[in-house]
Amino acid sequence: MKLEIKNLSKSFSEKEVLRDISLTAESGKALGLLGRNGAGKTTTIRIVMGVFYQNSGDILIDGKPFDRNNIRIGYLPEERGLYPKKKIGEQLIYFGMLRGLSKKQAVRNTVRWLERMGMSEYKDKKLETLSKGNQQKIQLAVTLLCDPQLVILDEPFSGLDPVNAMLLKDVIKEVIDGGAMVLFSSHQMNYIEEFCDDIAILNSGKIVLSGNITEIKRSYPRNMIEIGSLQKNNIAPFIIHNMGDISETVETDEKDPIIRVKLKRAGDKMKLMNALLDEKFDIDSFKVCEPSLNDIFVEYTEGGI
Amino acid sequence: MKQMLKILKFEYLNCVKNKAFIIVTVVLMAAVFLVVLIPGIISGMSSDGGADDEEGTKSIIAVNSSVYDDKTIRDEFSAFYPECDIKITDENIKSLKDNVNNGEYLFAVYIDEELSCSYITVNNSMFSESGQNLYDIIKNMYCIKYLGEHGIASDEAKKILNPAITQNTITTGTDQTKNFLPVYFLMCVSFMAVATYGQLVAQSVVTEKNTRAMELLITCAKPSHLIFGKVIGSGLAGLTQLTLIALTGIASVSSGPDAGINEFMSQYFNIPVLTVIYFLVFFIIGYFMVAFLLGALASFASKSEDLNTLISPVVLVLSVVYLVLIFMMQSEDLGGSVLNVLSYLPISGPLAMFVRVSLTNVEVWDICLSLVLQVVEVYLLGMLAAAIYKIGVLMYGNPPKLNEIIRLLNVQRKADKARKIG
Numbered sequence: 001m002k003l004e005i006k007n008l009s010k011s012f013s014e015k016e017v018l019r020d021i022s023l024t025a026e027s028g029k030a031l032g033l034l035g036r037n038g039a040g041k042t043t044t045i046r047i048v049m050g051v052f053y054q055n056s057g058d059i060l061i062d063g064k065p066f067d068r069n070n071i072r073i074g075y076l077p078e079e080r081g082l083y084p085k086k087k088i089g090e091q092l093i094y095f096g097m098l099r100g101l102s103k104k105q106a107v108r109n110t111v112r113w114l115e116r117m118g119m120s121e122y123k124d125k126k127l128e129t130l131s132k133g134n135q136q137k138i139q140l141a142v143t144l145l146c147d148p149q150l151v152i153l154d155e156p157f158s159g160l161d162p163v164n165a166m167l168l169k170d171v172i173k174e175v176i177d178g179g180a181m182v183l184f185s186s187h188q189m190n191y192i193e194e195f196c197d198d199i200a201i202l203n204s205g206k207i208v209l210s211g212n213i214t215e216i217k218r219s220y221p222r223n224m225i226e227i228g229s230l231q232k233n234n235i236a237p238f239i240i241h242n243m244g245d246i247s248e249t250v251e252t253d254e255k256d257p258i259i260r261v262k263l264k265r266a267g268d269k270m271k272l273m274n275a276l277l278d279e280k281f282d283i284d285s286f287k288v289c290e291p292s293l294n295d296i297f298v299e300y301t302e303g304g305i
Numbered sequence: 306m307k308q309m310l311k312i313l314k315f316e317y318l319n320c321v322k323n324k325a326f327i328i329v330t331v332v333l334m335a336a337v338f339l340v341v342l343i344p345g346i347i348s349g350m351s352s353d354g355g356a357d358d359e360e361g362t363k364s365i366i367a368v369n370s371s372v373y374d375d376k377t378i379r380d381e382f383s384a385f386y387p388e389c390d391i392k393i394t395d396e397n398i399k400s401l402k403d404n405v406n407n408g409e410y411l412f413a414v415y416i417d418e419e420l421s422c423s424y425i426t427v428n429n430s431m432f433s434e435s436g437q438n439l440y441d442i443i444k445n446m447y448c449i450k451y452l453g454e455h456g457i458a459s460d461e462a463k464k465i466l467n468p469a470i471t472q473n474t475i476t477t478g479t480d481q482t483k484n485f486l487p488v489y490f491l492m493c494v495s496f497m498a499v500a501t502y503g504q505l506v507a508q509s510v511v512t513e514k515n516t517r518a519m520e521l522l523i524t525c526a527k528p529s530h531l532i533f534g535k536v537i538g539s540g541l542a543g544l545t546q547l548t549l550i551a552l553t554g555i556a557s558v559s560s561g562p563d564a565g566i567n568e569f570m571s572q573y574f575n576i577p578v579l580t581v582i583y584f585l586v587f588f589i590i591g592y593f594m595v596a597f598l599l600g601a602l603a604s605f606a607s608k609s610e611d612l613n614t615l616i617s618p619v620v621l622v623l624s625v626v627y628l629v630l631i632f633m634m635q636s637e638d639l640g641g642s643v644l645n646v647l648s649y650l651p652i653s654g655p656l657a658m659f660v661r662v663s664l665t666n667v668e669v670w671d672i673c674l675s676l677v678l679q680v681v682e683v684y685l686l687g688m689l690a691a692a693i694y695k696i697g698v699l700m701y702g703n704p705p706k707l708n709e710i711i712r713l714l715n716v717q718r719k720a721d722k723a724r725k726i727g
Contacts, residue, residue, distance in 0.1 A: 049524040051699065053720040075524050081517025086319075097311050098525035142521070 001027040001062060001071075001149060003048075003181055008057035010043055017043050019205045021057070025198070027149070030172075030182035032192035032213075034293075035202035036301050041185045042078055044202070045152055048183070049075055072100060074148030078155050078185075080139050084128035088119070088138055091127065092145055099146035106145070113141040116171065133164045140168060144175060151175055152183045157191055169194065189293040199293070201300045208300045217290040223248075223266040227259045227276070228285035235259055235281055239272070246271055260289065309530040309537075316538025320505065321545060330546045334553040341557040363390045365409065367401060370416035373446045377459065381442045381449075401425050414439065419447050487576040488663040489634065491584045492656060494547075495591060496627045500620060502543035503595040506536055507603035510694075511612050514604065519698045528698070529691035536596040536687075543592070580663050586676070591655030593683045595623060598652075601690035604697025605704040615704055619652070626653040630660050648675050651682045692717060 003025045010018040018040045025031040035041045046052050048059060050068050059066040083091050089110055096106030114120045117137045127135060136159055143151065153172070157165055172195055176182055186192055192199060193213065200210040209216065229235055236252045236259050246268040251260045263269065266288075273286055291299075320326055366389045368378050375393050382391045389411060396404070401413040405425050412426040412435065424439055445466055452462035513519045522531060602615045626647065633644055647657035658675045661667050696713045705713070 051520070051523055055720075073524075075521065077517075077520040077524075079517040079520050081519065081521065083513075083518055084516055094311070094315050095521065095525065098308065098522070 004060040006058045009055045011055055017205050021207055023200050025181050027181045028179050030176055030184050030196040032196035032199040033185040039202040040205040072146045072148045074143040074151040076143040076153045076156055082127055087124050088127055089123040095142045096145040101146055109145045117141050133161055150181050154185045157188055193293050203301045220291050222288045223263040224289040225261045226287050226289045229283045230257045231281050232257050232259050308526045309534045312534025313538040316535050317541050320542030333550050337550055337554045338557050364411035365390045365392050367392045367394050367410045367413040369394050372419050377446050381445050385438045484663050495588045499592045499595050503599040506539045506596045507599040507616050510600050510603040511606045528695035532600050532691050532694045540592050583659055583662050587655035587659040590679045594651050594686055597686045597690035601693035604694045607701045611704050649678050654679045
């Protein structure tokens with residue numbers, strides 16, 4: 001299954017919030033939606049969920065207009081919220097039924113997901129009696145209760161402790177492996193890198209970068225080399241004095257045994273490595289430095305909004 | 306439709322399982338039980354009308370009179386107190402007081418002059434009719450004596466004083482004397498129930514918005530399904546509560562002791578079936594109108610404190626309508642054009658039409674026209690409420706002004722239209 005968002009635009013009064021957004025997500029994969037606060041991520045998600053209508057543009061599933069009634073959707077909104085004074089089991093069943101499950105299925109899935117979240121004992125408790133982290137887990141159970149084909153997670157990790165974050169990570173991986181299509185919005189780049197094959201960076205309502213994360217990283221110049229060695233104080237002078245024709249800058253890390261060399265041409269990587277081996281330096285690691293997702297995000301969103 | 310039924314069921318169970326709702330229902334049922342039975346029981350227990358005592362012996366009323374003859378006294382007192390023995394005595398006031406005090410006499414009357422007497426009783430109840438009875442008895446005895454002195458025999462005098470008049474009232478329309486109190490009572494119930502259950506819907510919307518459950522709900526179901534489900538669910542819960550209270554009233558009336566229901570209370574329960582049917586139909590329509598408006602307005606409230614400000618215009622209009630109708634009922638201006646107009650308008654229509662059909666003669670076409678108009682009004686209000694609700698539920702911050710709401714509705718309408726064309 002393939003979800004395509006084509007040339008989506010949205011204005012509130014005079015303010016243009018989304019401008020000609022295009023995205024693609026596929027089953028069994030996660031698409032990370034990145035952007036600073038107010039960039040348009042939640043508006044995009046809300047349009048997909050039918051909360052708002054777009055001013056222009058199309059949302060398609062396998063090339064056909066997106067009909068929310070024909071696809072099971074799990075939605076974890078940015079603004080978490082359930083009924084604090086209702087029993088957890090009752091509200092899970094209710095939301096499951098609203099998402100199209102029969103009562104029997106809803107009851108079965110409630111038991112299954114509460115068990116998966118380690119929350120079975122709280123089935124007959126009121127939501128307000130749980131801690132914030134546990135309420136978050138119930139919210140995720142509500143999201144996944146209908147065995148969704150499309151999962152939309154808006155900042156799923158906010159407010160979770162490391163143990164619960166780990167559980168959530170495992171659950172999201174299972175969902176992706178199970179063939180669901182995941183739309184994932186977060187500010188936490190490590191999670192995006194962990195789950196998502198593709199990303200789209202939004203800035204001021206426009207997509208400023210989109211595509212496969214690996215390819216995006218590979219598209220950057222690969223001329224920054226990181227060498228790990230305890231002999232950093234010998235290696236750095238050697239490169240400066242003997243390899244000046246291929247290196248542009250050489251830096252030694254103050255704390256860690258690492259030397260960073262910026263080559264004039266990415267193709268001279270092997271030449272540098274062979275020279276160091278010929279000199280029989282004790283080298284622990286030799287790798288091309290790729291930009292982190294954080295670096296890419298900052299590069300594309302700085303000065304926006 | 307399926308979606309709406311799920312929401313309806315959830316809302317209904319939410320209401321009827323709510324502790325506050327259960328407590329209010331039980332308290333109201335108990336209150337109805339007490340209101341129906343207690344006054345009757347108290348008046349039965351403390352009746353000075355001369356009920357038989359436990360052993361089956363009759364209560365005694367003692368009369369000391371030197372101015373009227375014994376037969377006239379017996380005849381007149383017996384006419385008012387047929388269940389009591391009338392004892393003619395020459396005891397003085399002190400002795401009469403002692404005997405009333407020790408319970409030998411139900412009460413005593415000391416007639417010292419033709420138009421002057423002393424009424425001796427242990428307690429003079431607020432609701433006692435003895436004062437008026439004594440006045441009538443003395444007046445009759447005085448007239449009989451006076452006429453006798455002028456040559457008219459006492460039997461003749463009685464016929465003159467109490468002529469048997471046969472009066473037939475032929476009503477071509479509705480007999481207001483029979484319906485007035487039940488209609489007045491049902492209108493009060495309708496007003497209070499519509500306002501209360503309408504606010505229940507409003508409160509439910511604010512709670513869902515406050516707890517942020519709304520964003521999830523709005524993506525699970527259409528706003529029209531959400532608001533219709535909520536309004537119908539809460540309405541059914543309200544009807545359940547009203548039915549239980551009414552059944553308690555009926556059970557109290559039918560199972561209470563004979564003395565349990567006094568004449569005054571029975572007027573409220575002696576409601577014609579047709580009036581009850583009209584009440585139910587117009588109550589339901591009125592509830593829908595008010596609940597849709599309150600639910601829609603409540604969607605703009607970000608916190609509970611905003612709710613009262615937002616819904617007060619609707620509650621105020623409803624209160625004014627109620628007061629105007631009460632005033633019109635008492636001023637006998639029930640056939641006027643004002644009431645006719647009110648019976649076609651939203652909010653005022655159901656209450657006004659209920660008053661008209663129950664207390665005046667309304668043509669069938671008029672009732673049908675009003676019903677059709679009101680059903681259309683309910684539908685339009687429902688659609689408007691759904692549109693407002695969709696805008697309101699995701700708005701946080703200060704509630705918007707009316708012109709802002711209209712502008713947002715226009716934007717929404719254009720977006721819907723563009724989407725349909727697209």
